[in-house]
Amino acid sequence: MIESLSEYLVSEVVLNSRLRRLTDNAMSLNSLALKEDTEGSLLGHPLDVYLLIRRMAIDWKEVKDLLRTKDQRLSDVQMRQIGGHSNHTNAVNVTFGAKLVSSSQQIITNKELNDAAIGVINLVNTYDLDIKSLANGFIRSKSSSGAEVTSHENQSKLALNTFDCYLIGKQSFDNKEYLNAKQWLKEAVHRLDDMTSDEIIADIFNYLSFFEQKIGKPSEAQKYKRLSVAIKPDIETNELISESKERSVNDTNGIFGVKDKPIFGLSANVYQLCRGERLMNDSIVSKLMCFYLNTTKTPILTRIKVEEMYKSPQIVVIHDFLSEYETQTIISLAQPSVFWDRQHKPLQTISRRIGAITGLNMNFADEYNVIKYSVGGYADDHYDGYRITLNISWPVWQRMATWINYLSDVGAGGATVFPLINVTVWPTKYSAVFWYTLDKSGELNGQTLHGGCPVLVGRKWIAGKWFPWMGQEFRKPCDPYDRQSRHYIQ
Numbered sequence: 001m002i003e004s005l006s007e008y009l010v011s012e013v014v015l016n017s018r019l020r021r022l023t024d025n026a027m028s029l030n031s032l033a034l035k036e037d038t039e040g041s042l043l044g045h046p047l048d049v050y051l052l053i054r055r056m057a058i059d060w061k062e063v064k065d066l067l068r069t070k071d072q073r074l075s076d077v078q079m080r081q082i083g084g085h086s087n088h089t090n091a092v093n094v095t096f097g098a099k100l101v102s103s104s105q106q107i108i109t110n111k112e113l114n115d116a117a118i119g120v121i122n123l124v125n126t127y128d129l130d131i132k133s134l135a136n137g138f139i140r141s142k143s144s145s146g147a148e149v150t151s152h153e154n155q156s157k158l159a160l161n162t163f164d165c166y167l168i169g170k171q172s173f174d175n176k177e178y179l180n181a182k183q184w185l186k187e188a189v190h191r192l193d194d195m196t197s198d199e200i201i202a203d204i205f206n207y208l209s210f211f212e213q214k215i216g217k218p219s220e221a222q223k224y225k226r227l228s229v230a231i232k233p234d235i236e237t238n239e240l241i242s243e244s245k246e247r248s249v250n251d252t253n254g255i256f257g258v259k260d261k262p263i264f265g266l267s268a269n270v271y272q273l274c275r276g277e278r279l280m281n282d283s284i285v286s287k288l289m290c291f292y293l294n295t296t297k298t299p300i301l302t303r304i305k306v307e308e309m310y311k312s313p314q315i316v317v318i319h320d321f322l323s324e325y326e327t328q329t330i331i332s333l334a335q336p337s338v339f340w341d342r343q344h345k346p347l348q349t350i351s352r353r354i355g356a357i358t359g360l361n362m363n364f365a366d367e368y369n370v371i372k373y374s375v376g377g378y379a380d381d382h383y384d385g386y387r388i389t390l391n392i393s394w395p396v397w398q399r400m401a402t403w404i405n406y407l408s409d410v411g412a413g414g415a416t417v418f419p420l421i422n423v424t425v426w427p428t429k430y431s432a433v434f435w436y437t438l439d440k441s442g443e444l445n446g447q448t449l450h451g452g453c454p455v456l457v458g459r460k461w462i463a464g465k466w467f468p469w470m471g472q473e474f475r476k477p478c479d480p481y482d483r484q485s486r487h488y489i490q
Ligand SMILES: O=C(O)CCC(=O)C(=O)O
Pocket: 379, 384, 414, 415, 416, 417, 450, 451, 452, 453, 462, 464
């Protein structure tokens, strides 16, 4: 669509500068998005993703309107694909960025724009990002322990404008994150220009007046109110900013600025773990070891580097497990995302190594499940098996263990976290993480709850392999009367 519109515009020579600017912006963002699909490295910044969606939602609507008034020939211009992303991989996309990519049939809707704003808010909350820096295109954490991604390549190509900060501020308000909302709206004020509509300016001042009133600064509130009314005399006053807004503030037990809505996970420590804070007791940490695995079972195994992340239930990271060739093979075969690995030679070799390390029978393992997370993509906390009790029959499809290969490095974020035992596993290309979900008794180990943190910068590719219970009874026999023992690798 962008290309056909552009051709049309060039031929008409009736362009005004506004139209030219809008199309130029969209063209450069569009080529960014297209490049991303083939090279996998662009659109790796939250603002690039947000801005692309905004351009599609807002600017194109404007282009369309401008053209309509100029020339009815717009109807000849095919409103075809946005972004041209039809050949995206079939891998699961748990992300607001990917939503854009897959919704190529239609003009992006306001709902998608709001989702993009929510994506930005989620990242701000999870990684405790400094809003001022982010609005300027930099990713910087407020706290010293948080994500610190300040290198040049992690700066967005474009900073946010008044409308963006206003939209994200309003969305934060709806999420009851009032302090963040206020900060976003202040950023909106800093960016006011003659492109901003009076409607929006008045609304920003109206919100700010409301915030100042709430935190007990009536004179500041008055100041903003005057500004707001000067622009739009008929604007609702503070007191009337609407019943629902008033009520939603009271919902937070009167504490102004409380973040009461986790985006994923059940507990606050999920966020801390995602940010890389160390929460594990020193006494537990001191017992964790790194070692070379000795096995004579297969000659392929020479030096397998194992790092214990937790003792019991045992969670281990296998460093440098895959080669570049093996990694690329899995990624290229990941269409469709589930496939039989037995036909591919490199995959057979990988399987033999996994079998030798874990002691599991690979003939009964699931196929790889390859997942690509884009910026903002995450996996909610979950167990890989079902909670069942011993008095009911043992389903053979119950999952017993999980192996995850990390197929990429991640610019920032994207850790795999176990919030109940304070374990953070950082995704590093070529490495793998492994744990048993079931104890020796056959019961699910309640401490293996885990999730994937939102990707902050870049991409995260993983290939997961689950092991159903069936087929492992001779390798890892269970004992329903042993309620203490766990399974271990080898
Ligand atoms: O993305 C992650 O790090 C975890 C994914 C996961 O737990 C799963 O696919 O079952």
